[in-house]
Amino acid sequence: MSFQPLKGFRDFLPPDASNRARVIASLRETARRAGFEEVETPSLESLELFKVKSGEGIVEETFSFTDKGGREVTLVPENTPSVARLLVSRIKVEPLPVKWVAFCRLWRYEDPQSGRTREFSQCSLDIFGVPGVEAELELLATASQMLEGLGLQGEFVFRLNDRRLLQGLSDALAVKVPEAFHRALDRREKLSPREFDQELERAGLSPEGRERLGGLFDRAERAPDGTAGFAEVRSELERWGLSEIGTEGLRTLEELYALGERAGHAPTWRFDPSLVRGLAYYTGIVFEAYDRKGELRALFGGGRYDKLVELFGGGSVPACGLAIGDVRLELLLRRRGRWPERSDGLDVYVATADGALREEALTLVERLRRRGFSADRDLLGRPLARQMRDASRRSSAFVVLLAPKEREQGSLILRNMRSGRQDVVPVASLEDALAAGRAAEGPRGPAGPDAPSGA
Numbered sequence: 069m070s071f072q073p074l075k076g077f078r079d080f081l082p083p084d085a086s087n088r089a090r091v092i093a094s095l096r097e098t099a100r101r102a103g104f105e106e107v108e109t110p111s112l113e114s115l116e117l118f119k120v121k122s123g124e125g126i127v128e129e130t131f132s133f134t135d136k137g138g139r140e141v142t143l144v145p146e147n148t149p150s151v152a153r154l155l156v157s158r159i160k161v162e163p164l165p166v167k168w169v170a171f172c173r174l175w176r177y178e179d180p181q182s183g184r185t186r187e188f189s190q191c192s193l194d195i196f197g198v199p200g201v202e203a204e205l206e207l208l209a210t211a212s213q214m215l216e217g218l219g220l221q222g223e224f225v226f227r228l229n230d231r232r233l234l235q236g237l238s239d240a241l242a243v244k245v246p247e248a249f250h251r252a253l254d255r256r257e258k259l260s261p262r263e264f265d266q267e268l269e270r271a272g273l274s275p276e277g278r279e280r281l282g283g284l285f286d287r288a289e290r291a292p293d294g295t296a297g298f299a300e301v302r303s304e305l306e307r308w309g310l311s312e313i314g315t316e317g318l319r320t321l322e323e324l325y326a327l328g329e330r331a332g333h334a335p336t337w338r339f340d341p342s343l344v345r346g347l348a349y350y351t352g353i354v355f356e357a358y359d360r361k362g363e364l365r366a367l368f369g370g371g372r373y374d375k376l377v378e379l380f381g382g383g384s385v386p387a388c389g390l391a392i393g394d395v396r397l398e399l400l401l402r403r404r405g406r407w408p409e410r411s412d413g414l415d416v417y418v419a420t421a422d423g424a425l426r427e428e429a430l431t432l433v434e435r436l437r438r439r440g441f442s443a444d445r446d447l448l449g450r451p452l453a454r455q456m457r458d459a460s461r462r463s464s465a466f467v468v469l470l471a472p473k474e475r476e477q478g479s480l481i482l483r484n485m486r487s488g489r490q491d492v493v494p495v496a497s498l499e500d501a502l503a504a505g506r507a508a509e510g511p512r513g514p515a516g517p518d519a520p521s522g523a
């Protein structure tokens with residue numbers, strides 16, 4: 069019998085597992101520098117929490133079951149409800165605003181494809197208690213720094229819209245079934261132009277309305293990134309005679325662009341009046357990030373959700389958030405040569421030329437570990453040649469060889485595995501010799517996310 073991971077689930081082998089940890093450490097550090105405090109929520113929650121937010125339909129997408137106590141539970145498919153639940157429980161003691169960052173694993177019963185798995189991880193940022201676009205800017209600025217901190221400068225573009233503007237479009241086009249209109253827009257990328265047109269027709273859009281909408285989207289697609297593009301599409305929208313709510317959406321976007329322009333972020337923003345991000349839940353600005361070449365699905369998504377905390381019984385608390393997924397981030401980092409491709413090589417492998425010295429090797433390994441070196445030795449009592457092969461396989465930078473002759477003089481042999489140079493070093497000054505050797509070698513492998521980025 070042979071076992072494999074379940075469909076849509078992944079194993080992470082060395083060195084990928086620790087390279088992933090490096091990426092997460094970089095995201096965590098950027099969030100910390102931006103003043104986000106870390107929270108952690110459970111992997112299993114009451115199914116009801118997600119039904120309240122997203123309706124019964126969510127059940128289809130979850131790994132949910134009835135537990136031994138007869139409770140309907142689910143592996144969490146997203147963490148916003150958990151974070152909102154946490155906020156509600158802290159609302160009396162937590163002075164607002166709060167900025168929270170969370171790293172979690174999520175599970176969704178979807179059809180696995182490139183960039184889409186059934187188990188994945190997210191880094192989410194949420195801000196509670198800020199009604200104005202300062203919060204959106206804070207999220208987008210932090211997300212930019214996260215991507216730049218990983219070496220992705222110039223590789224991403226953020227798409228922005230406002231849900232109220234969508235409502236305004238729906239009003240201006242006299243859409244008969246707004247839900248169907250939103251759903252059609254949400255599915256636009258997945259549909260052929262003909263299928264999209266048919267869905268719009270089913271939503272009750274007239275042929276003229278469909279043409280007008282198509283013209284708007286084309287114009288937005290052709291417009292340049294940044295504030296100039298936004299201004300171009302905005303002036304067209306102003307001619308649409310938007311309803312009050314639509315105008316409010318446009319005005320909020322304008323405020324965010326003005327702020328983003330001053331902070332130097334707007335050049336990577338693209339106004340996309342077709343962006344929906346799901347059906348319910350979002351109440352204002354929404355955004356998504358894509359790789360600039362447009363090769364992958366969305367890297368992150370988010371927006372304002374001012375009604376959710378109230379839905380969970382926490383009173384009216386403005387909120388917005390975003391979540392970056394690990395799968396597409398890894399794909400993009402790899403494609404752009406920015407994946408921190410480093411092996412977990414050892415600093416030192418302690419080998420023995422004589423079985424009698426194995427106990428000494430153990431003591432020395434422990435001493436080196438306490439002094440901050442990664443050190444290991446042979447656990448099987450193998451001959452020296454096999455130990456040396458093991459040291460190579462483990463990508464050890466140095467080998468310390470304990471041999472009887474040098475041992476008598478209180479020394480050992482230190483071999484630099486890259487240059488092949490060997491020195492006889494007093495046991496007492498081994499650490500100094502290793503530190504000097506390491507400094508002469510320079511850092512291992514290509515610069516990764518924990519290298520200073522200058523961002």
Ligand code: AMP
Nearest residue numbers: 183184185188366367368369391393395
């Ligand atoms: P969402 O929680 O659906 O708003 O998605 C936010 C981000 O999480 C996306 O932009 C993706 O990066 C990631 N994501 C969502 N669903 C999946 C999935 N099934 N597999 C991999 N990544 C996902």
